[in-house]
Amino acid sequence: MSLALKEAWKYQALTYPNPPVGALILxxxxxxxxxxxxxxxxxxxxxxxxxxxxFYSLTKDKTxxxxxxxNLKHSYILKNHNDIFRDFTxxxxxxxxxxxxxxxxxxxxxxELGFKRVVIGSLDPNLKAKGGGEYLRGFGxxxxxxxxxxxxxxxxxxxxxxxxxxxxxxxxxAQTQNGVIEGGIISSLESRKLVHKIREKIDLLVIGGNxxxxxxPTLDCRLIDSKKAPDVLIYTQDPSSIDRNIPLFKxxxxxxxxxxxxxxxxxxxxxxxxxGEGMLKALKDEIDWLLLFVSPKFVxxxxxKSEISLKRLNxxxxxxxxxxxxxxxxxx
Numbered sequence: 001m002s003l004a005l006k007e008a009w010k011y012q013a014l015t016y017p018n019p020p021v022g023a024l025i026l027x028x029x030x031x032x033x034x035x036x037x038x039x040x041x042x043x044x045x046x047x048x049x050x051x052x053x054x055f056y057s058l059t060k061d062k063t064x065x066x067x068x069x070x071n072l073k074h075s076y077i078l079k080n081h082n083d084i085f086r087d088f089t090x091x092x093x094x095x096x097x098x099x100x101x102x103x104x105x106x107x108x109x110x111x112e113l114g115f116k117r118v119v120i121g122s123l124d125p126n127l128k129a130k131g132g133g134e135y136l137r138g139f140g141x142x143x144x145x146x147x148x149x150x151x152x153x154x155x156x157x158x159x160x161x162x163x164x165x166x167x168x169x170x171x172x173x174a175q176t177q178n179g180v181i182e183g184g185i186i187s188s189l190e191s192r193k194l195v196h197k198i199r200e201k202i203d204l205l206v207i208g209g210n211x212x213x214x215x216x217p218t219l220d221c222r223l224i225d226s227k228k229a230p231d232v233l234i235y236t237q238d239p240s241s242i243d244r245n246i247p248l249f250k251x252x253x254x255x256x257x258x259x260x261x262x263x264x265x266x267x268x269x270x271x272x273x274x275x276g277e278g279m280l281k282a283l284k285d286e287i288d289w290l291l292l293f294v295s296p297k298f299v300x301x302x303x304x305k306s307e308i309s310l311k312r313l314n315x316x317x318x319x320x321x322x323x324x325x326x327x328x329x330x331x332x
Contacts, residue, residue: 001091001121001148007037008046008093008155009314012325013170013198013291015041016270019094019159023050026089028116033057033088044070047096047106051077051085051113058084070103078112085113093121093152095145096132107132110141117142121152125163154313154327157288162269169271170289171280171328172198177296181276187293189223190319196223198291202230204268206283208275209236209258218247219274230272231255233264235279262286284308287328294322 001024008022015021021038023046034057036049044052048070055064055077067073096106096118110118118141124130137143153160161168172195174186187195199205200221207219212234220229229251234242239258249256257264265271265286272291273283280287290310309329316323 001093001119001152003032003035004037004046004091004093005121005148005151005155006314006316007035009316009325011037011039012155012314013158013201014039016158016201017041017162019156021046021092021094021156023047023093024091025050025054026091028087030089042102044073045097045103045106046094047090047092047110048073048077048103050090051109054088055081055084074104074109078109081113083114085115087114087116089117089119090115091119091121091147093148093155095120095122095124095130096136097124097126097129098131098135099126099129101129105132107135111136111139115141117144119143119147120145121148122146122156125156125160158270161288165269167266167269167271169265169273169283169287170291171273171275171283171287172291172293173275173280174293174295177294186295188295188319188321191293191295191321191323193223194318194323195293196221196226198272199230200224200226200228202270202272204233204265204271205230206233206235206262206265206271206273206275206279208279209234209238209242210278211275212236212242212246212248216243216246216248218251220251227252229254231268232257233262234258235262235282236260280308284328285330289313290326290328292324292326293318294324296320 004022004024008020011020015038018041024035025033027033034050034053036053038046052064098105098107118136120133133143158168175181231254237260242258310326313325313327
């Protein structure tokens with residue numbers, strides 16, 4: 001389950017509004033055949049991705065890899081599996097769905113393929129999709145729930161807030177290894193590309209007035225060749241000081257707000273804040289998570305001085321940077 005979790009965290013924020021989910025398949029002898037994750041809303045779920053990879057590993061049939069539509073992948077595996085999955089085990093961080101939406105129901109597929117054991121991290125909070133574990137158990141399949149439950153629940157916190165109609169707010173911060181957060185480009189190109197991928201998914205980007213006045217940014221998704229861009233809230237106590245002629249205001253199909261209040265945040269569901277120490281202090285009580293990129297650089301500058309308690313949720317490497325998802329602990 002820890003391997004499935006590790007794979008799922010690679011797509012945190014990129015699957016929104018869907019939850020990130022990881023899946024791992026073992027053959028009847030306990031050999032790992034595949035470790036995959038859901039990568040994007042509307043695309044194949046983690047279980048189907050893992051089945052696709054395992055199917056190819058066992059059959060060398062490249063047709064399955066060439067199919068892009070999840071429905072076609074689902075149908076192809078059903079028609080051509082020849083019982084190769086009989087008595088296999090799948091680990092999945094979130095209960096297999098029982099809902100036919102943009103993609104087929106994963107629980108029905110696992111039952112049809114003859115899986116012997118299904119190990120689940122957390123149950124699905126989506127009332128339309130839940131019930132996969134109970135369904136599988138009804139056909140005599142061994143179902144174990146709650147494995148690494150706490151870790152699997154944390155993984156889908158943004159999704160759970162979306163289900164409740166609440167805003168999920170996270171702060172993106174880049175720093176050098178000695179804590180410097182100012183002074184030009186800090187993160188690697190790969191880290192900046194990931195930020196642009198995340199920008200493509202969020203509804204609102206919040207940034208401080210000082211950053212806009214000094215850097216004159218565009219805040220689009222050009223590094224991934226995407227035309228989409230989130231709405232922007234520029235937070236400043238002096239709205240008249242913001243130059244409306246900078247590139248930020250010229251991006252099509254988005255709204256830009258220049259306000260001295262942060263109330264606009266609660267009108268959006270998925271919000272990222274980019275900024276420095278001032279913004280971090282201003283939004284400390286509003287932020288759910290902190291996304292931190294740590295670059296292997298040492299720079300002489302003023303280090304961040306805010307004292308904020310964090311709980312590390314996940315860390316990984318991206319190019320030469322360290323990417324850390326953190327939960328902000330409000331001491332009050």
